[in-house]
Amino acid sequence: MKSILDSLYLPYLSQIGFSPAADCDSGGGIRYELDPALGTGSVWVYPVDHLFAITINDLAFRCDVSLQYDQPSFLNVGIYEEVADGSPTGGEESLTGYVGYEHEYRMRFPRSVPVRSVGINLMPAYYKGILPGRFAEEIRALPEICSMLNGSFAIPEAAAALRQIRSYRPSPKVANMYYESKVLEIVSFLMQWGLDRKAHLASAHRADGDLDSLEAVREHIRRNYARQQALDALARLACMSPSALTSGFKRAYGMTMTEYAQSVRIEKSKDLLLNSGKGIKEVAQAVGYGKHASFTELFKRMTGLTPKEFRRITAPDRSS
Structure with a gap:
């Protein structure tokens, strides 16, 4: 089985001008730098086998850039800095979810528009296999919950956990433990929010x-x-x-x-x-x-x- 790095990240990172940075990150992740001819910034990834990964984006392209690749099935939850008229809105962030499925994915990055986000990506082997087996069958509803996160809902606890990921770098010896604990924390907040919302909607006449x-x-x-x-x-x-x-x-x-x-x-x-x-x-x-x-x-x-x-x-x- 392909790792999450091979199936989700490498097919598009190299396509749009990213290559591994020479320096070693203290948190045990991999930093990919953008070709200076195309823009500035980087993508930082902490992958765990074929199960999940942490991603921190901070970049901007100098020209319009498009990508196209065969996207696998996965879930994404992250906070994204909001942009208006090509400029950040002063720190306002939206919590969004994305349910990816196997298809030819296309995306365009407009020039000079910053991309600043931190998120978790979960593969089916993790959210369909491992999590329901370790915890509860209700976790199978996670894709439905992620699809509801369109930026208009606030789950402060999940957003705070994502910001902690962005600001803290554990040593390589404990990084795997730390990042999986944050993924589980975020998933638990999402599940509680989803279950509460479903109960409220069912009981509210x-x-x-x-x-x-x-x-x-x-x-x-x-x-x-x-x-x-x-x-x-x-x-x-x-x-x-x-x-x-x-x-x-x-x-x-x-x-x-x-x-x-x-x-x-x-x-x-x-x-x-x-x-x-x-x-x-x-x-x-x-x-x-x-x-x-x-x-x-x-x-x-x-x-x-x-x-x-x-x-x-x-x-x-x-x-x-």
Whole structure:
């Protein structure tokens, strides 16, 4: 059986100008550099046999580039930096899923449009064979769940795990253990989200229009997490009364709108603590908390750690 590197990556990487970098990555993965004549950046891959792989993309082409290859069956889940008019939108990221099947795959990369993402790719031997056998048959629903992730849904825990993959490099001796643990963590978050969503939809006796309205409110909160959200304004967005919106949101998602906004803020703050040089007070302000103490209190309540403790443990090079 072909490895995931041979079946999924090598057929297209060499086709569009990537070759293995000379340096050795400390995380045990393989970095492929883009031909400078075609663009800048790289693709980093950590493959595990014919089962799964981690991928981090950070690149941009100088010209329009197209690829065409025989794609195998696989699942992909990742976070992608959103781009508008050819430019990044300032760190906004979307969680998306993709269900690949065996066919001739074609894709075009526009010139000067950055591609920045981190994701996991799972092969059928893993998500159809190993995972259901080790855990539960319900995991066979993973392709259906992945197909629902079109960038409009937020699963903060899965997004946070992907960002941790991007920011942390384990030593080669423990890399396999670390990356499989992160893959299992992400799959568990996806499965819980999918099962919860299915249960909510089955038990919620409401019109499709109401569900669409609730999704619109949730997406608005996700994108505007740093701002205070007035209930009346959200109700107008949903075309519902404030009381109907409040009760409907709680029934659909198992949490209040305030709790959801808090969860998004905390996940964003984790990303800033891991990947920025901002001080803790600056992080608090960036996610919408004017009072440093209020942010610290909520962060510890939701994570069990203060922001300073979280940064010291997960990003010691940024702690002070």
